[in-house]
Amino acid sequence: MTRFAKSLISCCLILLPANLNSQDLFDLRHSREFGLHLMQTRQYALASQEWERVLFLVPGDTIARLNLVRSMRLSGRPELAITRLNQWMPEGDLPHDFSKEGLQAALQQSDFSSFQTLLDRSAALSTGERSDFELGAWLLEGEWLTVPVRKRQNNAALSASHPSLIDIYNRSLMVRRKSPAAAITLSAIIPGMGKIYSGDWKDGLMSLAFTGVNAWQSYRGFSKDGIKSVRGWVFGVITTGFYAANLFGSWKSASLCNNGQIDHIRHETEGVLFSY
Amino acid sequence: MKPKGFFLAISLVCAAPVAAGQGIEDTRAYANQLFASGRYEEALPVFQRIAYFNENKDDPELWLKVADCFLASNDIDRAREYYDHAYYSEKDDSSRTEILFRKVECNLKNLDHRLALVDLLSLDDTPGAWYFRKLNFFLGIAWFGCEDFTQSGLCFVKSTPDSTVAAEIRELFANPRKFTRPDPRTASWLSVFFPGVGQFYAGEVGEGLNSLLLSGSLVGLGVLMAYFTSPLDAILTILPWFQRYYQGGMLRAANLAKEKRSAQISSIFDSTLTILSRSANQTGCHPTD
Numbered sequence: 001m002t003r004f005a006k007s008l009i010s011c012c013l014i015l016l017p018a019n020l021n022s023q024d025l026f027d028l029r030h031s032r033e034f035g036l037h038l039m040q041t042r043q044y045a046l047a048s049q050e051w052e053r054v055l056f057l058v059p060g061d062t063i064a065r066l067n068l069v070r071s072m073r074l075s076g077r078p079e080l081a082i083t084r085l086n087q088w089m090p091e092g093d094l095p096h097d098f099s100k101e102g103l104q105a106a107l108q109q110s111d112f113s114s115f116q117t118l119l120d121r122s123a124a125l126s127t128g129e130r131s132d133f134e135l136g137a138w139l140l141e142g143e144w145l146t147v148p149v150r151k152r153q154n155n156a157a158l159s160a161s162h163p164s165l166i167d168i169y170n171r172s173l174m175v176r177r178k179s180p181a182a183a184i185t186l187s188a189i190i191p192g193m194g195k196i197y198s199g200d201w202k203d204g205l206m207s208l209a210f211t212g213v214n215a216w217q218s219y220r221g222f223s224k225d226g227i228k229s230v231r232g233w234v235f236g237v238i239t240t241g242f243y244a245a246n247l248f249g250s251w252k253s254a255s256l257c258n259n260g261q262i263d264h265i266r267h268e269t270e271g272v273l274f275s276y
Numbered sequence: 277m278k279p280k281g282f283f284l285a286i287s288l289v290c291a292a293p294v295a296a297g298q299g300i301e302d303t304r305a306y307a308n309q310l311f312a313s314g315r316y317e318e319a320l321p322v323f324q325r326i327a328y329f330n331e332n333k334d335d336p337e338l339w340l341k342v343a344d345c346f347l348a349s350n351d352i353d354r355a356r357e358y359y360d361h362a363y364y365s366e367k368d369d370s371s372r373t374e375i376l377f378r379k380v381e382c383n384l385k386n387l388d389h390r391l392a393l394v395d396l397l398s399l400d401d402t403p404g405a406w407y408f409r410k411l412n413f414f415l416g417i418a419w420f421g422c423e424d425f426t427q428s429g430l431c432f433v434k435s436t437p438d439s440t441v442a443a444e445i446r447e448l449f450a451n452p453r454k455f456t457r458p459d460p461r462t463a464s465w466l467s468v469f470f471p472g473v474g475q476f477y478a479g480e481v482g483e484g485l486n487s488l489l490l491s492g493s494l495v496g497l498g499v500l501m502a503y504f505t506s507p508l509d510a511i512l513t514i515l516p517w518f519q520r521y522y523q524g525g526m527l528r529a530a531n532l533a534k535e536k537r538s539a540q541i542s543s544i545f546d547s548t549l550t551i552l553s554r555s556a557n558q559t560g561c562h563p564t565d
Contacts, residue, residue, distance in 0.1 A: 025325055
């Protein structure tokens with residue numbers, strides 16, 4: 001083989017890696033690009049696999065870590081996101097974007113204990129952002145409904161920055177809790193009143209009608225024929241059944257009303273916080 | 277070592293790691309292997325990767341594979357999207373028609389019968405077309421889903437070359453009353469005039485007797501109360517009960533009629549598919565071929 005041919009072959013072999021590496025679809029550059037594409041097309045489960053590959057190639061890649069945590073959270077695995085976060089940064093303050101992701105992941109799985117721990121490590125957040133998360137957690141937890149309206153307030157609202165969250169908070173201050181005990185007491189006095197108190201007036205009127213009419217028939221029976229009245233006893237038993245069911249129904253109605261109000265506020269808060 | 281030998285050795289060392297890289301063709305071969313062995317969930321991200329980085333965006337075979345993988349994963353919306361990509365990038369008419377049929381399968385699987393009809397009616401339905409039987413088979417299903425049973429029957433008949441089978445299918449679809457009776461509104465109105473009759477009309481004798489006895493007993497009790505106490509007593513005591521059971525009976529009669537009718541219609545559909553399948557197994561010609 002001539003000297004020229006050997007040199008040519010050698011040059012080709014040296015240049016070959018540079019050419020072929022640009023076509024390697026599983027290398028770092030392509031994996032990053034594809035990972036971003038999968039996130040843009042909302043295929044978060046596949047995106048998280050892609051970011052795992054990137055981190056395997058470059059373990060300390062901060063952007064890949066952030067995207068991995070985000071895609072895990074968005075694919076419905078917030079607990080995994082928090083686990084990885086704690087593996088990379090077991091202690092100390094978290095960077096700004098990691099703080100937000102961690103807090104959102106904790107709230108997504110209603111883990112308020114983890115939320116508080118992560119919040120304590122979120123010094124990188126601004127005052128407004130921190131207050132937004134505190135206020136959001138307060139709204140999501142739902143305990144605010146047990147506090148009387150006149151005492152219900154959250155200091156985080158004073159420094160919160162997100163207008164939608166502040167609006168939800170202001171509306172939560174006006175939500176009145178229905179006391180199950182009060183509902184039972186009202187229904188014990190007048191059957192059906194407890195359900196009307198909880199807003200279920202149609203069912204309340206039916207309870208009143210059924211219990212009242214049957215009680216009246218029982219009374220009529222006993223007044224006419226005394227203690228041996230069959231009619232009195234039959235309608236008396238029916239009345240007792242309806243009365244007991246009315247008490248249970250009133251308690252249930254008040255509980256459902258409260259749960260409905262909390263769920264409504266919760267869903268609105270989730271919509272704001274998880275797209276933060 | 278001599279300089280030229282050293283130079284050659286260096287170039288070989290540089291070339292060696294290249295073998296570890298996976299280009300588009302290697303990746304494609306790997307994806308095809310996964311697809312062929314039915315591992316659609318694993319094949320999907322690999323095909324998507326190829327589609328994203330492939331410079332040639334008009335690759336109908338690739339789009340088709342991605343669509344098939346999405347369909348296998350029950351992601352109907354994305355499957356439809358990629359069938360559209362495959363359709364518009366395919367140049368060959370026969371292949372385009374095949375892709376359209378796959379998209380129609382997608383729509384039928386998702387119970388989007390109207391969307392399936394839109395695609396099917398865009399095809400030429402002359403008897404000479406190679407896909408004539410397949411087209412009419414899918415049209416039969418789509419029209420059935422849209423509750424146009426007359427059209428559906430006609431299309432199913434056209435989907436089979438066997439005249440005996442065609443006659444059997446004609447017979448199944450011959451009586452339109454099988455698709456419209458029992459009528460829920462009729463059942464409801466019958467129960468308005470006489471409790472329990474709506475249930476009898478719907479073919480539910482037990483339910484009808486139950487409704488009749490219950491309503492009748494309450495009426496009887498009311499009459500007795502009116503006689504032994506007063507009409508006001510009877511009305512106030514019995515009427516709330518009667519009203520609840522009477523109204524419930526009407527709704528129940530309508531629901532029973534609706535369920536009975538749905539069951540009949542499903543039975544006709546199952547029988548049609550059984551007849552066509554049996555014929556296809558005997559002749560070796562499936563309508564979807």
